Amino acid sequence: MPEPRAAGEPADHTDIRDAARRLCEDFPGGYWRAKDAADAYPEEFVAALTEAGLLAAPIPEAYGGSGLPLSAACAILEEIQRSGGNGGACHAQMYTMGAILRHGSEEQKERYLPAIASGELRLQAFGVTEPSSGVDTAALGTFARRDGDRYIVNGQKVWTSRAEHSDLLLLLARTAPREEARKKTDGLSVFLVDMREVLGRGLTIRPLPAMLNHATTELFFDDMAIPASSLVGEEGEGFRHILSGMNAERILIAAECIGDARFFIDRATVYAAGRRVFGRAIGQNQGVQFPIARAYAHAEAAALMVAEAARRFEAGEEPGAQANMAKMLAADAAWEAAEACLETHGGFGFAREYDIERKWRETRLYRTAPVPTNLVLAYLAEHVLGLPRSY
Numbered sequence: 111m112p113e114p115r116a117a118g119e120p121a122d123h124t125d126i127r128d129a130a131r132r133l134c135e136d137f138p139g140g141y142w143r144a145k146d147a148a149d150a151y152p153e154e155f156v157a158a159l160t161e162a163g164l165l166a167a168p169i170p171e172a173y174g175g176s177g178l179p180l181s182a183a184c185a186i187l188e189e190i191q192r193s194g195g196n197g198g199a200c201h202a203q204m205y206t207m208g209a210i211l212r213h214g215s216e217e218q219k220e221r222y223l224p225a226i227a228s229g230e231l232r233l234q235a236f237g238v239t240e241p242s243s244g245v246d247t248a249a250l251g252t253f254a255r256r257d258g259d260r261y262i263v264n265g266q267k268v269w270t271s272r273a274e275h276s277d278l279l280l281l282l283a284r285t286a287p288r289e290e291a292r293k294k295t296d297g298l299s300v301f302l303v304d305m306r307e308v309l310g311r312g313l314t315i316r317p318l319p320a321m322l323n324h325a326t327t328e329l330f331f332d333d334m335a336i337p338a339s340s341l342v343g344e345e346g347e348g349f350r351h352i353l354s355g356m357n358a359e360r361i362l363i364a365a366e367c368i369g370d371a372r373f374f375i376d377r378a379t380v381y382a383a384g385r386r387v388f389g390r391a392i393g394q395n396q397g398v399q400f401p402i403a404r405a406y407a408h409a410e411a412a413a414l415m416v417a418e419a420a421r422r423f424e425a426g427e428e429p430g431a432q433a434n435m436a437k438m439l440a441a442d443a444a445w446e447a448a449e450a451c452l453e454t455h456g457g458f459g460f461a462r463e464y465d466i467e468r469k470w471r472e473t474r475l476y477r478t479a480p481v482p483t484n485l486v487l488a489y490l491a492e493h494v495l496g497l498p499r500s501y
């Protein structure tokens with residue numbers, strides 16, 4: 111039985127939303143609970159999403175995808191989250207392939223995009239974060255040295271999600287030492303690594319179990335040799351090549367947060383209306399209904415910012431400010447809704463069978479990743495408000 115949707119029906123991309131919703135009905139809370147308990151990858155869900163063409167939505171039709179705009183991908187991820195599922199299992203494919211689309215060679219596009227669209231290949235892993243550089247991306251130390259017709263990669267990544275469930279890895283590495291670069295973001299390059307070729311031969315993947323089921327790993331590169339043709343775009347321009355992908359990532363994850371917020375508001379509203387204590391519905395108490403109503407208002411406002419960021423992205427802009435604001439506001443709204451929902455459920459909010467505690471853990475991630483709130487605020491302060499750079 112589909113869950114009641116107290117937080118209202120979005121009016122955009124209704125066909126896509128219906129398709130995503132119908133698919134999600136086959137993957138109810140029990141499915142996600144079992145995966146969470148076993149720390150297992152939702153293989154069947156990802157396969158069904160691929161089969162339905164929904165995971166390839168942003169890939170152009172010429173390469174076997176549906177050629178849909180970013181806002182349609184947002185609608186799909188939002189519906190997955192709203193159903194109680196977790197799009198984090200596969201959302202990266204929707205933004206990592208943008209780097210290939212915009213900066214890849216025709217050969218890379220023809221070789222990879224149709225295979226990604228059909229599900230033959232998975233591009234689920236995006237390796238940026240390193241243990242010693244943290245949010246200071248330009249300080250990353252993984253180095254790819256050109257050696258004839260190949261690059262030799264040495265270094266380490268941390269928190270690379272889904273590497274064990276992906277064939278391809280989009281990797282950001284240095285190709286020129288930071289000291290030699292004019293700007294600290296110069297000298298970084300993007301590579302599309304076929305992990306099937308190098309696993310056990312220079313690449314080691316080690317699982318990094320976390321608070322939520324997110325298939326997180328550490329990657330170790332030890333003289334990993336990859337063909338020079340793995341380079342995406344221009345050598346040394348990698349940071350700029352992934353920027354628009356990062357904006358897409360923020361907007362898509364913001365849409366997931368809106369889905370989470372609506373999930374929590376739906377569940378909290380239904381429970382508050384039905385649970386009777388002191389001879390009346392708990393939702394009759396303002397102390398119960400106001401936090402839900404406040405979370406609803408904040409989620410609706412954040413949804414407008416997500417739509418605006420997606421609109422600008424689709425118009426060809428690089429909407430750094432809007433993408434960052436959308437991610438921050440939507441993650442905050444989802445967290446506020448999660449807290450209100452947990453509180454509304456009282457002790458039952460902690461019972462696994464209600465899915466609230468799992469979704470509460472899952473949605474908390476987005477205040478920290480892919481970019482923490484502090485870094486969003488620092489970006490806005492510097493780039494929008496013109497205040498001195500703080501980092």
Ligand SMILES: Cc1cc2nc3c(=O)[nH]c(=O)nc-3n(C[C@H](O)[C@H](O)[C@H](O)COP(=O)(O)OP(=O)(O)OC[C@H]3O[C@@H](n4cnc5c(N)ncnc54)[C@H](O)[C@@H]3O)c2cc1C
Nearest residue numbers: 236237238239244245269270271324479480481482484501
């Ligand atoms: C479940 C999970 C999945 C992830 N998946 C991926 C992935 O697939 N690929 C990938 O590349 N990364 C991934 N990440 C990494 C994630 O993007 C980083 O954890 C995040 O960006 C924060 O980096 P850090 O952990 O190194 O924190 P740090 O850089 O150590 O920062 C720690 C804290 O200090 C704050 N801080 C640091 N500097 C400043 C400053 N100048 N001003 C104010 N505050 C500051 C930060 O906001 C943060 O709160 C994932 C992380 C998690 C937890």
